[in-house]
Structures are given as structure tokens and as C-alpha cells.
Amino acid sequence: MSWFLMNRKGEERKKKEEIKKQFMKAIGKDASDGKLSRDQWTNVLIAAGIHNSTEEVHKSFETRVLENGRLSFEEFMGEESRAERLFKLMDKDGDGFVTKTEFREVCKNLNREQIDLAFKKFDQTGNDKLNFREFCDMMNKRTNSTKKGSETATANPSNSSSHHAPAQ
Template sequence: MARFFNKNNCVAGPHEEARRRREVRRYFDRADNNKDGKLTKEEWFRVLNSSGVPTTMEEVEEFFETMDRDFDGRLSFEEFMGEESTIEKLFKSMDKNGDGVVTKEEFNSICKNLSSDQVKMAFQKFDKTGDDKLDYREFCQMINKKQEEQGE
């Protein structure tokens, strides 16, 4: 969870931390013009500059490179706060042995509603290294593509 500090540079208490989180969330939601729950580079650029924080698009792109942990080009509130994203949690739950990759077997153990042919096709499409495993980036590309197809 993101840590907030009070004016004395001490870690804020839980109530103050919750209040600040709500306040940041309000600003985040206000910046999210299309209300999709994620900030685009353009939305972040616009809100910074309109708030009196002169920022270049290059600076925004650098910020996104650091914070966009699911590689979809947008920032969820969790990413914005430096917290674990939904995709990271899903990946960790599928990576049963914690080796940093998801095998077909691990994938099948979680996604019981998919046929082995569907899993095989997904791995053929997104396993760029051809090792029958999805690393985190490949996994994100697969999830992002699926969400894109569903219009999310």
C-alpha cells in the first residue's frame, strides 16, 4: 500500500492515510475524463498542466514507463498509487511455484472453463519465446488483448 507522510515527515496514521487516499482518488477520478477507471497519458498531461504544474509529454511518458505495470499504456488507480495491480495479483495466483512464469499446467489449474485447445492457442499467440511458458509481460499482453476484444 502507498505510504503517506504527514507534515512532520512521519508515516501518517491509518485515518489520515485513508483520508489522503480518498483525496488522491477524487483527483484521479476527476482526471479520468472518459471514466474508464484508468488514466491515459493525455489525461495525465492535461490535468498536470491545467493544475499549474508545467509538464512535458516526455515527462509524462517517463512516468508511465515507470508506473504502467500491466503494459496497457494506461494507469489504474492501483498503478498510480504504486500498488500491486489486478493483473499482478492474477499472475501471482496462477504462478503456483513462484518461478516468474505461468505454464500451461498452471494456467489450466486456474482457468478450468477453458479447453486445452483454447489454452494451446493462447500460448501459441502470446508465448513469444516459444518455451511453453508465459512470462509476466507475455501474460499482460494476453490479458490486455482479451480486455481490448471485450471492449473494456
Template sequence: MATHDIHELKLLFSLFDVDHDGHISQDEIKRLVQVVSGHPWTEEQLAAFMQLTDTDTSGDINMEEFTVMMNQYVPTSTLGLRDLFNTFDLSGDGYVDKQEFEKVTKEKGNELNQDQIDIFNKIFQQDENSKVTYEQFIDGATEVYKSLKFN
């Protein structure tokens, strides 16, 4: 099985690690699943996921556990960054425009990570009428990741 690019995994991890403590908590996992899939997990689903992924039984997911889980269970063609972008791309045209962004943040704002919102806001501040491409989203996520200091 092909493995994911470690750079993309680090970017994805940093976007899901809402409090930037170097771990993805169960609450952050719940929020992530809700945002990407549109459906919340049951407590049973969350417990099964944690049992599978949290190999050190710490109660959260560290970068090493995240990498193993992604490489073992998530096909390289379905890396979560694309899914996250698609959450905002309501029309499916490959771009996120200001209206789509505002609609998603209005409907799912309390479920979103502030970093995810800031990536789009920064691009829209540069040009209110611009459409954000997946590549621009990745560039913005890279800037967020580079600014973080993990414990």
C-alpha cells in the first residue's frame, strides 16, 4: 500500500489539532468527523476508532499514531485535506468563493477550527472577489503549520 506524503499528513494533523498541543483529542476527532462527513459519530464509533488508533492508550492521537492510522486505513487518494476543502466547495467546481465560504461558516462555524477559517479569510482579504483553489488552501495550511510549535 502506498503511504501518504508526510508533509501533507503534518498539515492535516495541524488543522485538526485545534488547540495546537500536538495531540488530537476525542473532541477534536468528533468535530473533524462532523465537519468532513456532515454526520456526527456515535460514542460507540468514537470508542472503536480510539481503540484502533490510540495505540499508547493516552486518550488522544499523537502525530505518530495519526501517521500509522492514515497509512494503514485511509487510501492515498482520499487524504482528508481534499475532503476538508470539499466541505467548503459546495458547488463542486474546484473553487471556494466568498458566498460558499460564508454559507459553510454560518452553518458549521461552531464545528470549524479557527485555523481553517483563517486560511480562507486571509486569501479573501487579499481579493474579496477571488476564488480559493485547492492549491491556495494547501499553501495557507502550510503557513499555519510552519507557525506552530508542538510540545
């Protein structure tokens, strides 16, 4: 590899590291869900010294289907998100769905009843499979339930995180 190409890769790596650094600062202040809005991303890129920040942010937001109009670091950088990696891991046959059987193979600590409850709650199409959106809804619900802590579970046992299969 030429010196020129090696030097460019080093520059790109440094830019990415600076963006990540500014992203971490921003989520520490404003984003408990690990995602930032369009305006927050613009501020991250400006703080990282990236030119044409507003245009870059608009391009990133236009090319993605957004949940709540926010993007994680991976989503913004065009990398596979943690949710996408986990979904692919569970989707053994690569058909774009996670079945109860596939889910059970990965989540061995959950019993059949817990998996059935999770699918009943998050399988919006009723096909006994989770598509990526349903899977993300389930994972986000688990994350939100976990963050709310035990006060939710003790305040309303019928709504506790123990009913969300992934939280077990």
C-alpha cells in the first residue's frame, strides 16, 4: 500500500476517533438512549472539526429509516448497529425473521413461557416471527425497563420487567 493511501487511512481513523469522542460527550449530556438528533449530530461534527457538517448530517438522516428521528454512532457512521448484529446472529436461516426456535437457541436462559410472552407482546404481525423492527422494539423495551430499575417492578408487579423475556 502506498504511503499516500496509508496516510489517508490514518486521517480517516483520526476523524472517526474525534467524532466518537464528541459523540460520547454529547450522549453523556443529552442522550440516555445512546442516540442523537439531527441537531445534536450537527454539533458533534462541528466540535470534531468536520466541514460541511449540516450537509453530512442531513445526508445521513435522509438515507435511514429513523425511530424517533435519532441515530446511534454506528447508524450515523454507516456501520452495523449492535441490534443489527444481534438480529443477524439470531436469524439463523437469514430469512429476515427471528423465530421462537431461533430465539430459544441464542437465549438458552429463557424458558418457553418467557419466549412465548415476548413474542405475544412484540410480534405485531402475528406470524410467530419477529422482523427487525419488532425485534428492535423488544430490545428497546428491555433496555428501557432495565433502566427504570426495580422501582417500576415494585410499584406495579403486573408491568415489571420480568414479563419482558430479554430482561431475564
